[in-house]
Amino acid sequence: MAKVAVYPGSFDPVTSGHLDIIKRANNIFDKVIVAVFNNANKEHLFTKEERVEMLEEVLDDKPEIEVDSFTGLLIDYIEQHHGEVIIRGLRAVSDFESEFQMASLNKKLAPEIETLFMMTNTEYAYLSSSAVKEVASFGGCVEELVPDYIIDRLMTKMEEEDKIITESEDSK
Structure with a gap:
């Protein structure tokens, strides 16, 4: 029987650090499900559906990795998917x-x-979705922090949501 692992997260947006963990878990387990959820403690920039779509796009070359979303208890989701x-x-x-x-x-x-903790690659130890959004909000470069496909989506969404901070706003 296949060993199934579930990697849950809000992935708002997915970062290079997330992808590092996903790809390394894929080398260990027969099947990896990346399960997107809404974290009640965070205000999300992207909808759950947008986050699933972005993950599917950046993991398109890995058909053995499934991307899904859930609400409710993680344990219930894992049991339903035989994780x-x-x-x-x-x-x-x-x-x-x-x-x-x-x-x-x-x-x-x-x-x-079981829960398996994976240390991120040291080159991503500082990286979080929140940090990416903060850098983007000030117009900073997020190349290498997120996949190229995500950069355009991130900047467009930040502009749509009026989350870009200009110098004149910052000095108020």
Whole structure:
């Protein structure tokens, strides 16, 4: 039977660091499902559907990786999709505390499901979707932080949502 791993996240937007974890998990597991959800603690720039679409586009060359979305408990989603492992990426020690707490809660809810923490490649240790959006909001260069396809989508969305900060606004 195939070993199925689920990599959940908000991916708002997907970064080069996310893709690093996805591709490395794909080398370990028979099937990886990238599962997009709305994080109640974050204000999302892109809709869940847009985030799924962007992930499908950047992972187009990896047909063995499935992109999906869900609402509700992650554990329920994993059980419905016959997953056995939750993939979580860690950038720094500061990520560990909240990730450990969530992994412990998931273990209590579903003892048969394991959580695998993967350290991000050191070149992406500083990278988060929030940081990408902040750099983009000031007109900074986000090349290499996100795939090329995402850059245009990000800048267009930032303009549509009036999230670009100009010098005159910044000095107020």
